[in-house]
Amino acid sequence: MPDDEQTRRSSLNPVTDEDIPNAEVSPMSSETLPATSITPTTAAAPVAARAAEIASDASAPNVVFDVRDLNVFYGAFKAVRDVNLSVHKHEITAFIGPSGCGKSTVLRCFDRMNDLIESARVEGQVLYHGVDLYDPRIDPVEVRKRIGMVFQKPNPFPKSIYDNIAFGPKISGSKENLDDVVEKALRQAALWDEVKDRLKKSAMGLSGGQQQRLCIARAIAVEPEVILMDEPCSALDPIATARIEDLMQELKSEYTILIVTHNMQQAARVSDRTAFFTTEVNPESDTRTGMLVEFDSTNTIFSAPSDERTENYVTGRFG
Amino acid sequence: MTDLFLESEVERLLLEATTSRSRRVKNRLASLWMVGSLLVALVPLTLVIGYVLFKGAGEISLAWFTEDLPAITRKPGGGMGPAIVGTLLITAGAAILAVPLGILGAVYLHEYGGKTYTARLVRFMADVMTGVPSIVMGLFIYTVWTLQFGLEGIGGSLALACLMLPIIIRSTEEMLRLVPDELRQASYALGNRKWRTIITVVLPASFGGITSGVMIAIARAAGETAPLVFTIGAARNLNLDLFNGPMTALSVQIFGNAQTPFDAAQARAWGAALTLVGIVFIFTVLARVISARVARRHNA
Numbered sequence: 001m002p003d004d005e006q007t008r009r010s011s012l013n014p015v016t017d018e019d020i021p022n023a024e025v026s027p028m029s030s031e032t033l034p035a036t037s038i039t040p041t042t043a044a045a046p047v048a049a050r051a052a053e054i055a056s057d058a059s060a061p062n063v064v065f066d067v068r069d070l071n072v073f074y075g076a077f078k079a080v081r082d083v084n085l086s087v088h089k090h091e092i093t094a095f096i097g098p099s100g101c102g103k104s105t106v107l108r109c110f111d112r113m114n115d116l117i118e119s120a121r122v123e124g125q126v127l128y129h130g131v132d133l134y135d136p137r138i139d140p141v142e143v144r145k146r147i148g149m150v151f152q153k154p155n156p157f158p159k160s161i162y163d164n165i166a167f168g169p170k171i172s173g174s175k176e177n178l179d180d181v182v183e184k185a186l187r188q189a190a191l192w193d194e195v196k197d198r199l200k201k202s203a204m205g206l207s208g209g210q211q212q213r214l215c216i217a218r219a220i221a222v223e224p225e226v227i228l229m230d231e232p233c234s235a236l237d238p239i240a241t242a243r244i245e246d247l248m249q250e251l252k253s254e255y256t257i258l259i260v261t262h263n264m265q266q267a268a269r270v271s272d273r274t275a276f277f278t279t280e281v282n283p284e285s286d287t288r289t290g291m292l293v294e295f296d297s298t299n300t301i302f303s304a305p306s307d308e309r310t311e312n313y314v315t316g317r318f319g
Numbered sequence: 320m321t322d323l324f325l326e327s328e329v330e331r332l333l334l335e336a337t338t339s340r341s342r343r344v345k346n347r348l349a350s351l352w353m354v355g356s357l358l359v360a361l362v363p364l365t366l367v368i369g370y371v372l373f374k375g376a377g378e379i380s381l382a383w384f385t386e387d388l389p390a391i392t393r394k395p396g397g398g399m400g401p402a403i404v405g406t407l408l409i410t411a412g413a414a415i416l417a418v419p420l421g422i423l424g425a426v427y428l429h430e431y432g433g434k435t436y437t438a439r440l441v442r443f444m445a446d447v448m449t450g451v452p453s454i455v456m457g458l459f460i461y462t463v464w465t466l467q468f469g470l471e472g473i474g475g476s477l478a479l480a481c482l483m484l485p486i487i488i489r490s491t492e493e494m495l496r497l498v499p500d501e502l503r504q505a506s507y508a509l510g511n512r513k514w515r516t517i518i519t520v521v522l523p524a525s526f527g528g529i530t531s532g533v534m535i536a537i538a539r540a541a542g543e544t545a546p547l548v549f550t551i552g553a554a555r556n557l558n559l560d561l562f563n564g565p566m567t568a569l570s571v572q573i574f575g576n577a578q579t580p581f582d583a584a585q586a587r588a589w590g591a592a593l594t595l596v597g598i599v600f601i602f603t604v605l606a607r608v609i610s611a612r613v614a615r616r617h618n619a
């Protein structure tokens with residue numbers, strides 16, 4: 001098993017090595033993110049403009065994911081169309097939008113969990129450090145070792161707390177001392193003090209919030225580069241939610257985080273960039289297809305969105 | 320004032336006495352009916368165990384376990400040693416054949432096969448096989464095995480394995496179905512491969528249920544007579560070799576001895592019945608203990 005980040009990445013991509021930065025670009029620089037273009041226009045134009053910008057911006061060294069013209073289908077049903085966005089290193093990117101607009105669907109493309117849904121089919125590219133994750137030569141298992149996931153419902157294994165955390169390192173054949181790995185992951189997930197005396201007890205005996213932090217600890221124990229979180233706080237009370245939000249801020253320095261949330265304050269509080277999705281109804285077939293309306297810095301999305309639909313959504317005026 | 324009034328009004332509404340009379344009568348009747356059914360269901364169970372104990376206990380002694388079967392069944396004496404050993408060996412042989420095969424088959428059906436044509440066909444065949452009378456399994460092994468290789472223990476094991484296989488496949492598949500998909504997803508999301516997910520997550524999570532199913536199949540097989548009468552022969556002496564020469568088993572001895580008109584033989588049949596019930600009981604308890612312990616180690 002390769003152990004450092006560099007080799008991990010190059011084992012996925014033997015050809016290119018884009019890790020050497022050629023220019024330090026601050027993630028928030030006006031170059032990559034024009035502050036505003038307030039004139040609300042119709043859908044297509046700003047998206048296309050953003051797409052072009054993002055494409056040019058994708059070669060930047062701090063881009064982890066570059067999604068190009070992503071379409072996802074479930075059987076014949078087109079669930080999401082034409083998603084273009086890029087995810088930057090050590091940032092939190094939030095996906096917001098009404099229920100059923102395809103946030104989870106898009107998120108699952110980043111670690112190829114959609115492969116597990118029989119009817120799901122993906123078109124377009126998800127470039128991870130320039131490597132297309134949907135290239136037929138890519139092994140989805142290797143992808144998932146580098147890109148972790150935390151689910152909406154806490155799903156600890158019916159094993160001990162210790163075994164839950166040690167699970168990932170064990171299967172990937174980690175040579176590190178498991179005790180240390182477990183302690184480090186639990187500390188990072190701000191759970192260590194609560195469970196250090198009962199590591200051998202079942203994880204099922206933890207509270208919902210503790211279980212969710214355990215799942216986060218389990219995900220970071222394999223030292224992924226990216227963590228995907230699908231509504232990680234939806235089953236939690238405000239205090240547990242606040243803890244997980246704090247946790248995300250701490251994890252940001254080491255990991256790149258993508259989060260789906262229904263809680264707009266949460267997106268505004270924690271994220272650096274926000275993608276707003278919505279559904280559009282196809283009048284002929286009466287099907288609903290999700291689409292990306294706007295992708296920009298969180299500040300812009302919440303204070304000066306360029307699309308009317310985004311503004312209506314973030315201000316609580318729907319439709 | 321209003322508060323007080325409200326309080327007493329609420330109390331009046333909540334008092335049980337205000338529930339309609341017919342409602343309460345129905346409730347009583349339904350409860351009585353359920354308790355009564357339970358008691359009736361317990362009657363045959365306790366009677367069988369009690370009767371077997373009562374009739375068979377007199378036979379049990381040290382010699383019962385150690386001595387060979389008597390040459391003359393009419394007279395008292397001798398033991399059941401060869402039959403006890405035979406039952407244990409033949410059933411163990413059947414379990415070794417059927418348990419791994421059945422569990423692997425169920426894993427294939429549920430984790431890989433899904434809704435494919437092959438999987439549905441296999442599932443259907445397993446269902447049909449569960450309903451096949453055990454004597455048919457005996458006859459089948461008699462034709463394909465015993466006629467070639469003669470009467471021997473392994474023939475009995477094969478026949479019992481045929482009987483156990485569909486039970487194990489179906490019960491294991493049901494248990495795998497109970498494992499929540501979220502656990503598999505959690506495992507895949509950590510970069511675990513499918514086969515390893517099955518070994519490290521799915522099977523441990525369903526271990527208790529699978530063991531119960533396997534135990535039911537083994538207990539069922541241990542008591543079967545029909546598949547054995549054609550296949551293992553009727554030895555009177557201890558034979559420890561499953562692959563050579565006839566053997567005997569408790570169920571066969573119960574069948575044979577109970578048919579004779581002699582008191583000594585009939586007593587021997589009761590003794591064998593008690594021994595069989597005891598063996599199944601001991602193994603069921605052991606399996607429970609072991610599976611609880613393994614489950615605790617895995618899930619603690």
Ligand SMILES: Nc1ncnc2c1ncn2[C@@H]1O[C@H](COP(=O)(O)OP(=O)(O)OP(=O)(O)O)[C@@H](O)[C@H]1O
Pocket residue numbers: 074079097098099100101102103104105106117119288290
């Ligand atoms: N496994 C599936 N099979 C078929 N269709 C699916 C499947 N999963 C999702 N869909 C459909 O795809 C569309 C997008 O679903 P998705 O779960 O991505 O929405 P979402 O934005 O995450 O919604 P929510 O906020 O409610 O979680 C929906 O129309 C949904 O019905």
Ligand SMILES: [Mg+2]
Pocket residue numbers: 103104105230260
């Ligand atoms: Mg969702």
